[in-house]
Amino acid sequence: MSDDRNFTIRLADAPTFGCRAGESVLAAMQRHGIGGLVLGCRSGGCGVCRVHVQAGCYRLGPVGRNHLSEQDQENGFALACRLFPEADLEIVAAPYSKTARTNQQ
Numbered sequence: 001m002s003d004d005r006n007f008t009i010r011l012a013d014a015p016t017f018g019c020r021a022g023e024s025v026l027a028a029m030q031r032h033g034i035g036g037l038v039l040g041c042r043s044g045g046c047g048v049c050r051v052h053v054q055a056g057c058y059r060l061g062p063v064g065r066n067h068l069s070e071q072d073q074e075n076g077f078a079l080a081c082r083l084f085p086e087a088d089l090e091i092v093a094a095p096y097s098k099t100a101r102t103n104q105q
């Protein structure tokens with residue numbers, strides 16, 4: 001049985017776009033030709049696509065913990081290439097920073 005859900009993603013300072021069930025937010029941005037996040041490894045390993053989820057439900061795929069600590073994750077940060085919506089999302093770009101680095105264990 002296919003999952004044909006399509007979610008609305010609102011990224012601050014970018015046009016609203018759709019993301020298919022099972023598609024990462026970063027992949028959906030690429031598919032729609034939307035900028036606003038840096039493209040890197042696309043596999044959760046570099047951290048350049050870091051965002052903060054302001055609203056909505058989602059699941060995360062595997063990520064490198066040196067770019068997204070468990071504490072960051074609990075506080076709503078995510079990597080867009082590993083961010084899979086389960087509902088409409090509101091997100092803002094949250095590039096990796098010294099603040100995030102201090103949250104690592």
Ligand code: FES
Binds near residue numbers: 039041044047049
């Ligand atoms: S593009 Fe490298 S972690 Fe997302």
